[in-house]
Amino acid sequence: MEKEAGEPETGLGGDEEERNAEEPVVSLAEVLAENEELEKEARAVLGGSDHERCSYSQGAVKRQALYACSTCTPPGEEPAGICLACSYECHGTHKLFELYTKRNFRCDCGNSKFKNLQCKLLPEKANVNPNKYNDNFYGLYCVCKRPYPDPEDEIPDEMIQCIVCEDWFHGRHLGAVPPDSGDFHEMVCQACMDRCPFLWAYASQLAVPTVTKVTLATEDGVVLNVEENEDVKKENGADHQVKTEEEKLVQNNEPSTSSASTCKLPTAKNEASTCKLQELQAKQYLKKNTATFWPHTWRSKLCTCRECVKMYSDLDIPFLTDECDTVLAYENKGTRDQEADRRDPLMDTLSSMDRVQQVELICEYNDLKTELKDYLRRFADEGTVVKREDIQQFFEEFQSRKRRRTDRMQYYCS
Ligand SMILES: [Zn+2]
Ligand SMILES: [Zn+2]
Ligand SMILES: [Zn+2]
Ligand SMILES: [Zn+2]
Ligand SMILES: [Zn+2]
Ligand SMILES: [Zn+2]
Numbered sequence: 001m002e003k004e005a006g007e008p009e010t011g012l013g014g015d016e017e018e019r020n021a022e023e024p025v026v027s028l029a030e031v032l033a034e035n036e037e038l039e040k041e042a043r044a045v046l047g048g049s050d051h052e053r054c055s056y057s058q059g060a061v062k063r064q065a066l067y068a069c070s071t072c073t074p075p076g077e078e079p080a081g082i083c084l085a086c087s088y089e090c091h092g093t094h095k096l097f098e099l100y101t102k103r104n105f106r107c108d109c110g111n112s113k114f115k116n117l118q119c120k121l122l123p124e125k126a127n128v129n130p131n132k133y134n135d136n137f138y139g140l141y142c143v144c145k146r147p148y149p150d151p152e153d154e155i156p157d158e159m160i161q162c163i164v165c166e167d168w169f170h171g172r173h174l175g176a177v178p179p180d181s182g183d184f185h186e187m188v189c190q191a192c193m194d195r196c197p198f199l200w201a202y203a204s205q206l207a208v209p210t211v212t213k214v215t216l217a218t219e220d221g222v223v224l225n226v227e228e229n230e231d232v233k234k235e236n237g238a239d240h241q242v243k244t245e246e247e248k249l250v251q252n253n254e255p256s257t258s259s260a261s262t263c264k265l266p267t268a269k270n271e272a273s274t275c276k277l278q279e280l281q282a283k284q285y286l287k288k289n290t291a292t293f294w295p296h297t298w299r300s301k302l303c304t305c306r307e308c309v310k311m312y313s314d315l316d317i318p319f320l321t322d323e324c325d326t327v328l329a330y331e332n333k334g335t336r337d338q339e340a341d342r343r344d345p346l347m348d349t350l351s352s353m354d355r356v357q358q359v360e361l362i363c364e365y366n367d368l369k370t371e372l373k374d375y376l377r378r379f380a381d382e383g384t385v386v387k388r389e390d391i392q393q394f395f396e397e398f399q400s401r402k403r404r405r406t407d408r409m410q411y412y413c414s
Helices: 008-013 016-021 028-047 084-089 190-195 199-206 230-236 258-262 266-271 276-281 306-314 327-341 345-351 355-382 388-407
Strands: 002-004 061-069 095-105 159-161 168-170 186-188 211-217 223-229 248-251 284-287 292-294
Touching (some): 028 327, 061 084, 199 276, 355 388
Antiparallel strands (some): 002 095
């Protein structure tokens, strides 16, 4: 996530040097998948943000790509965040922390937090913005407050962003083993679950089951790590639910007010719809000390009755019921915007050529694409490693085939 400024377009894959230093030993399928993934990721993160204009004039932007500059505001100084355009224009040569996207943030570039820098794009800014900051702005993440990537951490572990506090967490620091990334859509960290305990009532119905690591000490002092699966517990039924010291069984047997269940006043007709949360809270549910993982449409299932909306606002989480708040919604917008104005460089070149040149180029381009794909596929299928010589060999062969075709003055589009 951390990137060197100066080459922001490729900020997500800046370890080219390191890779070249040692013999590249990766299977081609991996390279292809990784490139596509990185490209997709970069497009998704950056696509929805303006790369030319400072976003300050838009106020607190609903969601945008955000950076922190450790050259301008190093740890110890006041934290500050800057927009995508400012990361290019005003901090191009600085050391930046890439924060991916954050919600409700107004660009700080050049305001009172910056001692020696004036924003080149929008120098007129208020002294401070009512933004929220955390350790991410100093390049530190998770409850363990480590940088990412972490040179001292040899355990490969994916970082997952909490959708409430927007900090990033190691999968192994969430109190439960995260489900496969394809199986859940959003995560709420342990601290945020503590702060918003009502979510536990929803979790029993909506959340993706996790495996909780329970440490059992036997009589002779041997520590056993037992992986306990929530699914199993559910099958066993509420009576047999295993209680660990981390889990609390919550049962709310408060009688519902008699007026709500029996007496409907004619004037209250429109408000007679029951509170989904109250219904859930009337049942038994588990409260644990773990993060929770949620499927795609879970936010739309949250109650939006007047009391619940007020509670969201009191807890400072009104965004929870806003489907447009999700990173996915932002990424989809970015991808849509980019597809709308992305121009194919081939098409640009073509329009400046005469017809014969056009045909030649198209044929050559298609040949190259197909042949390279076929060539690489063989490696991918065999799961073998592609070496630099292999790629070199391909281009040499391609050139000689092309020469042969050109000699015959014929062009085939294969
Ligand atoms: Zn800016
Ligand atoms: Zn800077
Ligand atoms: Zn700026
Ligand atoms: Zn951690
Ligand atoms: Zn959180
Ligand atoms: Zn409600």
